[in-house]
Amino acid sequence: xxxxxxxxxLAISSQQIELDFGxxxxxxxxxxxxxxxxxxxxxxxSGCGKTTTCRVALGLLTPQKGTITxxxxxxxxxxxxxxxxxxxxxxxxxxxxRLSVAENAAFxxxxxxxxxxxxxRRMDELLAFVDLTDAKHRLxxxxxxxxxxxxxxxxxxxHDPALLxxxxxxxxxxxxxxxxxxxxFRQLRDEGRTLVVTTQVVSEAIYCDFxxxxxxxxxxxxDTPQNLRRLALGGEIIDITLENPDEVSRAMGILKEWDExxxxxxxxxxxxxxxxxxxxxxxxxxxEVLNKLERKRPKIVVASAAPLEVSYDEVFIKIMEQDAKxxxx
Amino acid sequence: xxxxxxxxDAPAKTSSGKVTIPNWRRWLIRVRAYFLKExxxxxxxxxxxxxxxVGPLLVLILFGTTYVNSTPRVRTAVxxxxxxxxxxxxxxxxxxxxxxxxxxxxxxxRAAMEAMLAAGELDLVQILPPNITAALQGGETPQIIFQSNxxxxxxxxxxxxxxxxxxxxxxxxxxxxTAAQAQQEAAAIKLRMIDAQGTVTELEQGISAAxxxxxxxxxxxxxRALDTLTALLPAQELLAAQGGELAxxxxxxxxxxxxxxxxxxxxxxxxxxxxxxxxxxxxxxxLLLNGSLELFVNTPLERIxxxxxxSYSNTRGGAYPAVxxxxxxxxxxxxxxxxxxxxxxALVRERLMGAFEVFRVAPVSLSQLIIGKYLGYxxxxxxxxxxxxxxxxxxxxxxxxxxLQFAGVILLLxxxxxxxxxxxxxxxxxxxxxxxxxMISLLMSIFFSGFxxxxxxxxxxxxxxxxxxxxxxxxxxxxxxxxxxxxxTPWTWLGLALISVVSFILVVVITRRQxxxx
Numbered sequence: 001x002x003x004x005x006x007x008x009x010l011a012i013s014s015q016q017i018e019l020d021f022g023x024x025x026x027x028x029x030x031x032x033x034x035x036x037x038x039x040x041x042x043x044x045x046s047g048c049g050k051t052t053t054c055r056v057a058l059g060l061l062t063p064q065k066g067t068i069t070x071x072x073x074x075x076x077x078x079x080x081x082x083x084x085x086x087x088x089x090x091x092x093x094x095x096x097x098r099l100s101v102a103e104n105a106a107f108x109x110x111x112x113x114x115x116x117x118x119x120x121r122r123m124d125e126l127l128a129f130v131d132l133t134d135a136k137h138r139l140x141x142x143x144x145x146x147x148x149x150x151x152x153x154x155x156x157x158x159h160d161p162a163l164l165x166x167x168x169x170x171x172x173x174x175x176x177x178x179x180x181x182x183x184x185f186r187q188l189r190d191e192g193r194t195l196v197v198t199t200q201v202v203s204e205a206i207y208c209d210f211x212x213x214x215x216x217x218x219x220x221x222x223d224t225p226q227n228l229r230r231l232a233l234g235g236e237i238i239d240i241t242l243e244n245p246d247e248v249s250r251a252m253g254i255l256k257e258w259d260e261x262x263x264x265x266x267x268x269x270x271x272x273x274x275x276x277x278x279x280x281x282x283x284x285x286x287x288e289v290l291n292k293l294e295r296k297r298p299k300i301v302v303a304s305a306a307p308l309e310v311s312y313d314e315v316f317i318k319i320m321e322q323d324a325k326x327x328x329x
Numbered sequence: 330x331x332x333x334x335x336x337x338d339a340p341a342k343t344s345s346g347k348v349t350i351p352n353w354r355r356w357l358i359r360v361r362a363y364f365l366k367e368x369x370x371x372x373x374x375x376x377x378x379x380x381x382x383v384g385p386l387l388v389l390i391l392f393g394t395t396y397v398n399s400t401p402r403v404r405t406a407v408x409x410x411x412x413x414x415x416x417x418x419x420x421x422x423x424x425x426x427x428x429x430x431x432x433x434x435x436x437x438x439r440a441a442m443e444a445m446l447a448a449g450e451l452d453l454v455q456i457l458p459p460n461i462t463a464a465l466q467g468g469e470t471p472q473i474i475f476q477s478n479x480x481x482x483x484x485x486x487x488x489x490x491x492x493x494x495x496x497x498x499x500x501x502x503x504x505x506x507t508a509a510q511a512q513q514e515a516a517a518i519k520l521r522m523i524d525a526q527g528t529v530t531e532l533e534q535g536i537s538a539a540x541x542x543x544x545x546x547x548x549x550x551x552x553r554a555l556d557t558l559t560a561l562l563p564a565q566e567l568l569a570a571q572g573g574e575l576a577x578x579x580x581x582x583x584x585x586x587x588x589x590x591x592x593x594x595x596x597x598x599x600x601x602x603x604x605x606x607x608x609x610x611x612x613x614x615x616l617l618l619n620g621s622l623e624l625f626v627n628t629p630l631e632r633i634x635x636x637x638x639x640s641y642s643n644t645r646g647g648a649y650p651a652v653x654x655x656x657x658x659x660x661x662x663x664x665x666x667x668x669x670x671x672x673x674x675a676l677v678r679e680r681l682m683g684a685f686e687v688f689r690v691a692p693v694s695l696s697q698l699i700i701g702k703y704l705g706y707x708x709x710x711x712x713x714x715x716x717x718x719x720x721x722x723x724x725x726x727x728x729x730x731x732x733l734q735f736a737g738v739i740l741l742l743x744x745x746x747x748x749x750x751x752x753x754x755x756x757x758x759x760x761x762x763x764x765x766x767x768m769i770s771l772l773m774s775i776f777f778s779g780f781x782x783x784x785x786x787x788x789x790x791x792x793x794x795x796x797x798x799x800x801x802x803x804x805x806x807x808x809x810x811x812x813x814x815x816x817x818t819p820w821t822w823l824g825l826a827l828i829s830v831v832s833f834i835l836v837v838v839i840t841r842r843q844x845x846x847x
Contacts, residue, residue, distance in 0.1 A: 060686065060690065079692075080355075084692050088686075088690040092682065092683040094682055094687050096370060099366065099369055099370065103369055107362050107366050108691075110361060111359055111362050111691040112691060113350060113355030114358065115350060165690075
């Protein structure tokens, strides 16, 4: 498994962690690390082990194999002082419907031993941060789904944690609110906190500093979003449209011969006049590729060429497919 | 690691990030968190408050204003023998039997009454014998037949007891009538015995042949009168109960009768001259008998029929009305049920909503969680109990004992009941299961706490169950303090304390395991 190379202090460091629940469920051979002050996004389908991975890092589950440290401590041996450094937003809304927004936040803060005066000051800041100041006295049961999520975020931040785990915080909420949440997370990251965020929404990878792609309890890849894209596609893609579709075969032949730069050339599934050229860095090699084609005689006329923006959905599917292929081998 | 960008002035931490709030204060803050949470959650449920305080209050008031007595109403038909009972009217029968039974019908149609009994329109049919006095004189034992269709064992017990009391009353009435007749007869015989004494004196002095027949008739008439009296006299035990002289009445009659019979034989055989000793004895016995008869005639009838009387007094002036007597039980039941119901939902709800996971991540201990909840619920239930006590005071329920001890028993009862509730909560897999178990505990309390049925009525296997119910001890303590004005027994304190401690330990052990798997 890949690890996130870093020179910074690690908030989490996991080495070959395994927790087998039987029947294929559990997490296996997980090696990853999360540098302080970064966001690690855990992406994968439902049941792939994202929550279990978080729970092991939180000390809620004891791994059968491997070693893990969270904030420098073995999670199962956390002391109260260690726990005070950690915030947690679980998947379900576990705040109390008959308590007001302020009471819910104060309750969570009190669990972390915060005195009332400090709670009041911190609450004002946080409710403003998550835009819930006006709803301060509204009961939990009268909050919309989005407000409940924001309240949970505020609750988890009340004690000013250094490390925040958020288990699918954007599940089931609209794209606008999702973007706001990621805005919150990035702001928290910019303030120096470390965040571990699980999600099934692959497109959210773009907001993370590091992304762990998970399948069947394993971390298939963990890297920056850009590197993951390269990993999935074998590099970056230049999308080229020729003026004359009959020239496609000749163009492919020319580019395939240039194997020190071009890793792969294939026809685009969208158009007969289109080519997809895989290179290390699409923006860097685009002019050279165009020169290569236009310098040939007879000249191959390129109608348009640009780096192809492959969605993270496709990247994710590609990684999954690659893993599935390896598994069948 | 802590960057504290949002709380720029985080005062609880030093520059090195170390916590400066003392651990004991943090402990209290965490306990207070659960305490306040429970209090706030409960106060936001006005319907719950209504159902927990006003509901029981209404039940108590309804009970107090509608409870009449505990004697069941037995719908009864009296079946008379064909032709009725001579000399006794239907109204007299209704007056006699109606003391204990609710007489709906007096009829001679036995089959119709038995049909009504079978249809459940009657609870009891009494079939009276034709003529009790005649049957008695004929040497028979007359029988009143009681036919019941009771399905309630308590009602059947009552019917059997009331039937026994009715038969006793009838027997006493018959005895009274017979004794009255005996007294009348004795008064008449007393005069006859004076005559007999004259006759014996005459015999002593010698009688002419012409007087012989009349004298013999006189003696024989006296013997017959003594026989009649003997038949009417109350049982020897009843006479003996009146003292030595009346105890000798029957032997005196027997001796006098024997001497008179000897004189009769002597007159018959013309051997009076040889019977001077018998004549003297007869004279002396008749004199003695006269004294006994005098005493018998003058003895009050009630004293002969019911030689033992009763004297009852209640040292506190009288028992309490039923509503007052049952009030301590109602109070104990309501306190326990409220605590068990609230406790039963407390942990299972948190567990099901996933809060245990949050608690495990937070630096909070199980003891803080449980103690906080205990405190929150105890405060609320104590307030509800205070309202109930005030309402009971308005209904006239006293508190004769120490207020301090009363508060102590209430507090222990609340804690013990909360322990049972939390235990139910820890063992339940869902809200509905917790409620169901709370209802079962309510049912158990009604049957086995001594509320309606005394604990002594149960076989020993039921006693451990009974003593594991907080209400059993709470009820005993409340009755002592409220109604008797004496302190609770040590068993009350010990029982409640034991249930509190054992349930707390079990709740901690079970919940710790659940928290680990949360």
